[in-house]
Amino acid sequence: MAASGAVEPGAAAATAAPSPAPAQAPAPEHLFRPISAEDEEQQPTEIESLCMNCYRNGTTRLLLTKVPFFREIIVSSFSCEHCGWNNTEIHSAGRIQDQGVRYALTVKTQEDMNREVVKTDSATTSIPELDFEIPAFTQKGALTTVEGLISRAISGLEQDQPTRRANEEAVAERIDEFIVRLKELKRVASPFTLIIDDPSGNSFVENPHAPQKDHALVITHYNRTVQQEEMLGLQAEAPEEKPEEEDLRNEVLQFNTNCPECNAPAQTNMKLVQIPHFKEVIIMATNCDSCGHRTNEVKSGGAVEPLGTRITFHITHPSDLTRDVLKVTKNPFTLGDSSNPGRMEKLREFSQKLDQILEGNVKAHFIMNDPAGNSYLQNVYAPEDDPEMKVEHYKRTFDQNEELGLNDMKTEGYETGLAPQR
Template sequence: MAAPGAVEAAAAEPGGAAGPGSLFRPLSAEDGEQRPAEIESLCMNCFRSGVTRLLLTRIPFFREVIVSSFACGSCSWANTEIQSAGRIQEQGVRYTLAVTSRQDLNREVVKTDCATARIPELDLEIPAFSQKGVLTTVEGIIDRAVAGLEQDQPVRRATDEEVASKIEEFIGKLKQLKEVHSPFTLIVDDPSGNSFVENPHAPRKDDALVVTHYRRTPQQAAMLGLEGEELEEKPADAVEDLRDEVLQFHTNCPECNAPAHTNMKLVQIPHFKEVIIMATNCDSCGHRTNEVKSGGAIEAQGTRITLRITDPSDMTRDVLKSETCRVEIPELEFELGMGALGGKFTTLEGLLRDIRELVERNPFTLGDSPVPSKAEKLRDFVGKLGEIAEGRREAHFVMDDPAGNSYLQNVYAPEEDPELLVERYQRTFEQDEDLGLNDMRTEGYATGGGPGR
């Protein structure tokens, strides 16, 4: 929420006259016709009726904005927000203000929801999208940070006194900033270019304020939903190294169907090949999942990897299990079929833990009413699997992948590993059928013609 009086302070600044019938009028105390529109709205605090006031105005030496203010007469809950009335600018903008006096605390600040505010002297950062857009002052930015930190202090004092005392000390430092005993710096960085810090000397230069315009990075463009526009502006011969980037795209959570995002990265596994790692996180229900896809084609031969587990250190070996891979542990007469657990890039210990969780989650085996003999066998299996994971039982771990896209780390690479056996074999007709290769035709296609031409 903006500091009290922020909008009134903005309205007190003189501005130029607007033409007749102009939708956005300058902020001016002289203009009696500039009245906000009032709309009856639902209060999200008590669910009774309140009033939203909308003011379409032009900030002098800046641009048009929409200021909205909600107030509920029943529960006294209030909220203010500001939105840019224009489009996203061609370049991002960064304002660096040296605050040296109390007058600097009264400078107007337009901070959009995608802007980041920082005070380097205190290592304070207000991340993008953590607050709504606001029309306030420098002092208001500090007050909002203090209010946000104080909000959960009663709970922290009850659960973690040490953390609460450290935050209380930091809040004290923030409040001291408003006394301006020593200079500090406020940085407002907005990739959309729609934030603003007032220059009280405009149109003359302000020596305390540095305004920097910059070209957005691909990550910032993606955050603003401008991936397509940013890519079109790049030279045709520009080649990006995707190994250095984590790509992100929006999706829906498979558990609760709420909007979520998936991170994707191309990784080169030493002495193997490139793979694509994808991780999905849902902020609504907390669901997390990760999956690995091969970055290359299906190999000409299948691969069978056999590891003899003899030492607890074997549990730290990296494992890439593709979704076409079967896993066997002969000593336990156990086989995990193709497609189970999906693609995984983890350690041997992590894969054994996932197998154990898969077995324990099955309601027909270890649920409320299983067959006693079957439940006993599965409990015995889980116990032996735990002994293997802890290095107290020797066993063979077999990965059979007809697509040839699975991997188990050779800790002696590039030398041979005495406990690791890698075999290549020709796939059977049934295995090719499972991979969809029998009906796949890639030869005989000419430019402009169909198959066989």
């Protein structure tokens, strides 16, 4: 059920003061102070403004503040002492971000309901378990909490219920039932998912464990579509006209070869795959119908990198264990009368440590060292840095270049026929 047009009472009316336009450059740092109840100097600026409800003078208050681990925002609030009308909204103090952002929060406890949320007017809010969605530009931006977002949606649905009961009683009854389901969410009787999708990239959901990883929150950055660019009032760049080229990424190529096991004619399948935030790789697989032999391997689609790469990953949670692990519990060299008791004991201890890591009882480091610089370990925070991963680039030694066959490689002087001789 969609809640299109469900807004707070009075939120659809114009505010007395014009909305501050997003700045193209960040404002001076001293103007934006972190939110703090103990900061006595953090006082809002008050401006006398016209009330659009009773057309008498009210007061607009502007507060320039900074959300921890996020960015600067402007909180504006209008109130009229004559008719009691009020309105509150937030605006980003910076520019529209280069990418959109999508937050998916699994709400399991009351603490999750208290997480701070910055929701701009261009963000879409949804709860998949209820088939509930608040489309973009149907609510003003808000600095609130998860519970506040749900309460805001309830108020928006309730405000027109008297009119619906008079004109469409059946519709009003269904909305009453839906409001009860929304109120159930506030008690967190069962987990649910809150999704905030903002093409402007300026919405935010608090990570109470920052700068540590938040396992209940998934943050995804994405490139905007042309429609989203137009929705934000941005001028979409016209795509450059390029000559048509054959795109091999969506095709599986086949070529004839011989089986490495029985030398019978066979076919090898090859496909180009783009790994996000890394590079292209080539997946090759050979199946032999004669002997049944199968092989598959992955090759880098690019050249050897100028520097080697060392990736150190800190395993802190069982969800990090998405890699194959070789266990040596049933290794034949550790069984039988011929096995060395000392070696068998060391292998048994090693196997126990692997079990403890798999069960999440022991933290461990995973290190991958590739002199060619073509190895990759997934970063779930991409394009941001992974706090549990360290990527180092280093200059190869002579022996490492020798293993890669680079010491004898001639790459200069071929255009003039003056390639160096050795």
